[in-house]
Amino acid sequence: MERVGTAASTEILTLRYGNVAMGPEFVRGRPGEVIHSCLAISSVRKALGVEPQAALHKGVVRTFAAPRDAARAAA
Numbered sequence: 001m002e003r004v005g006t007a008a009s010t011e012i013l014t015l016r017y018g019n020v021a022m023g024p025e026f027v028r029g030r031p032g033e034v035i036h037s038c039l040a041i042s043s044v045r046k047a048l049g050v051e052p053q054a055a056l057h058k059g060v061v062r063t064f065a066a067p068r069d070a071a072r073a074a075a
Helices: 042-048 056-074
Strands: none
Touching: none
16 A cells, blocks of 8 residues: 555655655645644554554655556557
8 A cells, every 4th residue: 555644744855766855845834734744544544454554755766666667568
């Protein structure tokens, strides 16, 4: 299972895809926008009996690579 969460707060600026920083564009927030959030995975552990299989940074790389890999497999 992928893309569930880490239960740990992570700064967006620390995420990288390979050796390329995924730099955000800083703009003014929208009214009511959530500034900080952290997904707890305890309910997933309890309901499905699974544990994260990849560290967050590896999961980001896998997520960005998935469409590319699917396109290659279909070609």
